[in-house]
Amino acid sequence: MTPALSYDKTYGSQHRWLLSSLLIGIVLLSLAPSLRLLIEALSDLTQGRQSPLWQVLNSASTWRALWHSLYTSGLGMLIALVLGSLFAFAITLTNVRGKTWLVFCFMLPMMIPPQVTALSWLQLFGPASPLLKSIGMAPPMGSPQPLYSAEGIALLLGIQSAPLVFLALRTSLLSLPRELIEAARISGAKQIQVWGHIILPVTRSGLIAGGAMAFISSLGNFGIPAMLGIPAGYYVLPTLIYQRMASFGTGVLAEMAALSLLIGLLALAGVALQQHLMGRSRFGLGGHSGRSHDFTLGRWRTLVTATLVGILLIILVAPLLALVVSSLVPAVGVPLNADTATLNAYAEVVGRQGATWRAVRNSLWLAGSAAVVLMLLSLPLAYRLQRLPDRWRGVVLSAIEIPYALPGVVLAIACILLFVRPLPIINVALYGTLGLIFVAYLARFLVVCVKPVAASLAQLDPSLEEAAQLAGAGPWRRLGGIILPLVAPALFAGGLLVFLLAVNELTVSALLWSAGNETLGVLIFNLDQGGESVLAAAVSVLVVIMVASLMLALSLLAPRLPKGVIPWQG
Amino acid sequence: MAGLNTEERNTSGLSAAGLSIDRVTKRFGEHVAVDELSLEIKPGEFVALLGPSGCGKTTMLRMLAGFESVNGGRIQLGSRTLASPETHVPPEQRDMAMVFQSYALWPHMSVADNVGYPIKLRGLRGTEYQQRVQQALALVELEAYAERMPQALSGGQRQRVALARCLVSDPSVVLLDEPLANLDRHLRATMEHSFRDFHQRTGATLVYVTHDQTEAMALADKIAVMKAGKLVQWGTPQTLYHEPRTAWVAGFIGQGSQLKVAAGSPGKLLEHATLMRGLNATESERTQAVLVRPEHIQIATQLPSAHQLTAQVENVIFRGERYELSLRLPSSETLLAYHRTAPKVGSQVAVSLDQGWCMEPDQ
Numbered sequence: 001m002t003p004a005l006s007y008d009k010t011y012g013s014q015h016r017w018l019l020s021s022l023l024i025g026i027v028l029l030s031l032a033p034s035l036r037l038l039i040e041a042l043s044d045l046t047q048g049r050q051s052p053l054w055q056v057l058n059s060a061s062t063w064r065a066l067w068h069s070l071y072t073s074g075l076g077m078l079i080a081l082v083l084g085s086l087f088a089f090a091i092t093l094t095n096v097r098g099k100t101w102l103v104f105c106f107m108l109p110m111m112i113p114p115q116v117t118a119l120s121w122l123q124l125f126g127p128a129s130p131l132l133k134s135i136g137m138a139p140p141m142g143s144p145q146p147l148y149s150a151e152g153i154a155l156l157l158g159i160q161s162a163p164l165v166f167l168a169l170r171t172s173l174l175s176l177p178r179e180l181i182e183a184a185r186i187s188g189a190k191q192i193q194v195w196g197h198i199i200l201p202v203t204r205s206g207l208i209a210g211g212a213m214a215f216i217s218s219l220g221n222f223g224i225p226a227m228l229g230i231p232a233g234y235y236v237l238p239t240l241i242y243q244r245m246a247s248f249g250t251g252v253l254a255e256m257a258a259l260s261l262l263i264g265l266l267a268l269a270g271v272a273l274q275q276h277l278m279g280r281s282r283f284g285l286g287g288h289s290g291r292s293h294d295f296t297l298g299r300w301r302t303l304v305t306a307t308l309v310g311i312l313l314i315i316l317v318a319p320l321l322a323l324v325v326s327s328l329v330p331a332v333g334v335p336l337n338a339d340t341a342t343l344n345a346y347a348e349v350v351g352r353q354g355a356t357w358r359a360v361r362n363s364l365w366l367a368g369s370a371a372v373v374l375m376l377l378s379l380p381l382a383y384r385l386q387r388l389p390d391r392w393r394g395v396v397l398s399a400i401e402i403p404y405a406l407p408g409v410v411l412a413i414a415c416i417l418l419f420v421r422p423l424p425i426i427n428v429a430l431y432g433t434l435g436l437i438f439v440a441y442l443a444r445f446l447v448v449c450v451k452p453v454a455a456s457l458a459q460l461d462p463s464l465e466e467a468a469q470l471a472g473a474g475p476w477r478r479l480g481g482i483i484l485p486l487v488a489p490a491l492f493a494g495g496l497l498v499f500l501l502a503v504n505e506l507t508v509s510a511l512l513w514s515a516g517n518e519t520l521g522v523l524i525f526n527l528d529q530g531g532e533s534v535l536a537a538a539v540s541v542l543v544v545i546m547v548a549s550l551m552l553a554l555s556l557l558a559p560r561l562p563k564g565v566i567p568w569q570g
Numbered sequence: 571m572a573g574l575n576t577e578e579r580n581t582s583g584l585s586a587a588g589l590s591i592d593r594v595t596k597r598f599g600e601h602v603a604v605d606e607l608s609l610e611i612k613p614g615e616f617v618a619l620l621g622p623s624g625c626g627k628t629t630m631l632r633m634l635a636g637f638e639s640v641n642g643g644r645i646q647l648g649s650r651t652l653a654s655p656e657t658h659v660p661p662e663q664r665d666m667a668m669v670f671q672s673y674a675l676w677p678h679m680s681v682a683d684n685v686g687y688p689i690k691l692r693g694l695r696g697t698e699y700q701q702r703v704q705q706a707l708a709l710v711e712l713e714a715y716a717e718r719m720p721q722a723l724s725g726g727q728r729q730r731v732a733l734a735r736c737l738v739s740d741p742s743v744v745l746l747d748e749p750l751a752n753l754d755r756h757l758r759a760t761m762e763h764s765f766r767d768f769h770q771r772t773g774a775t776l777v778y779v780t781h782d783q784t785e786a787m788a789l790a791d792k793i794a795v796m797k798a799g800k801l802v803q804w805g806t807p808q809t810l811y812h813e814p815r816t817a818w819v820a821g822f823i824g825q826g827s828q829l830k831v832a833a834g835s836p837g838k839l840l841e842h843a844t845l846m847r848g849l850n851a852t853e854s855e856r857t858q859a860v861l862v863r864p865e866h867i868q869i870a871t872q873l874p875s876a877h878q879l880t881a882q883v884e885n886v887i888f889r890g891e892r893y894e895l896s897l898r899l900p901s902s903e904t905l906l907a908y909h910r911t912a913p914k915v916g917s918q919v920a921v922s923l924d925q926g927w928c929m930e931p932d933q
Contacts, residue, residue, distance in 0.1 A: 474662055
């Protein structure tokens, strides 16, 4: 019998009971969409060859899309590994200049919505690029857009997921105590041997974990293959589902459930592998509190710094510049100069009371209320979680992690299945309303909000609460008067992260939106598909500005948060 | 309940209550952390739970506070049962206060808010609240720091804020969990003084957990020495020093040497003559363990007389007011003695023992 259990039995039943029911309820709600999907995909297996799963597995387009998914994600992962490890090694282990800004800029692509990344790169290359036109370097009309290809998709997937590799590697590099390197040096190892014998082996699991994360994230990415692949007729699994749903509607739900199951299983296997490796990389280095090593670059310092800045100029600044240029021209294909520059697109976005403004309002409203609701849920949830035995805490965390780990398309299909019929008893139909997107966001981003709060609670000295308890404070009083003020920064950071992710979200809403219920992500996608790339660019520029300022706001909170809460601060 | 408490306190000063711990047992899985421990603590007594780390003293304290349930036995405060396998009064209803090892000051509240929190929960507001907080802060001489945040204070000041928070609600029992463990030597001496002062002024029942025997001896009225979850001895510091029950207690408290003699029985004091005779017996007859404190050893550099022993000086350490000698007896047992001057290492001295205390062997 563990002490926690015996404590449970003896007192405090009322608040414990309430918190426990909340916990169980949330776990069930997190699991419900996935379970519904599983049932749908497997239900008609008795029909043999007629069952949807069998049909899907026998269709050539499934296998083609699967191969496309694996190819683009695999290639993207390699690009991410190269970029991510270069930045991680250089920034963590050497004394390059301007580390904080390098990290911030390198992390920015992860937070920029994928369709915006795709749009900005499209504006950078190709015959219609306003930037190339303005500097007179545009290829002749009619020449192909090089990004409408598998390799184009892979390149952008790589850039978007490189920060994931960077983070995983940086974590394991930071836990590499300088004593390990110094011990090797004093034993007579040269710089190069230190790398081969110590640094790489110790950080290998971090590298593999980062690669796995980049692969999963690319596999579930919808925005990039949708913007670059659909015009070229190149479909990956998420875009295949989107295209089928767009063409045939809910009639093909059963088949789509089977397809979703396929990606879902692939992604979850990747998550399991990655968590296993991350767990192993942390193990064994515990107990060291040493500072990480700083290799002095000497005269190479400026060169290395310049290389990193150069890469950032290419992968971040140039596309964003192209985006800005595109948003300032009156029409596609017009070069930008003093005569043509216009703010018409922005005036259109902000001024016209049409679909554009409605989408902005929808997204802000959805993201804001999801953030508030999740913040309210996170504190009691994390508080109860803290008091669970380790094994159960792991189980619950995995359960609420699933809707976030699954590719957005899978969650969207699962939510449609769950809510396509009106809810029983209250008889409210969620399908086709903003409510459905809202519910999907709650399920998807719960873990994003809970994790910082849980980390902050774990750091809290238990005697702070015990002192209040002896002073006579009951459970609710302690939660409100002691715990809440102390974890408030983490709670706030969690809410901001949810807002940041939800406001740009495309994958889930791409399948769940309906006329009048567009989100910001869907809007950019639709504008670009409708040929209004100037307007799309203007919206995108506004989105990037919003993302960067939210990230800056979070960075300002960082000193008051536990380590690792803010993704771009190691 | 809050009103009743304050009224009672205002007329009677402080409401110290006796604690009765009756065969209390705590198990964590297979491990028995506290094993049938019984103590009777009188109202207003300053009690120390003393033992090496892992002996169960902190678990015992946390059971008193109510942070741990009990698996067997009973804890009573006055006539009220706080804990037994069937009942568990939650910590917030026990009317106790505690000084934590980490101080546990809430970082989001000022010093005054920290101190006032317990009485705020009891519904006190306005001038009475202000007054009580001021009084508590005055008692630990921190009035000037009321509006500071805890982070702006030094270790000793934080400790005193934690103390003030304890006394503001006039609890019937104050628990202290190794409160001096995080302080430097100089500060410890000052804080020991404030604890004694605090106890005298409030008259509260104090239970103090420590692994440091000098701290326990200096502060407590009575000490419970614990080992592996069991109570080894329960007595005043004087009793523990002069009459330790077992050889382990003797080794844990104060300095001294343990010799084997052929005289006496456990719990007996041996006088000079009996002791010297017992020491001179043959080795096989010498079975009784006896404790000889260094202050009961006389050293002479002249040749030994009939009732004295010869010993070789093995080591000499200067301790300021005296020298500490470690001597080797002919039986090859070692003896710790004090002397005004330093004999040469390797020289022979005459040793005379005034008295010795016979102990039980260790279990």
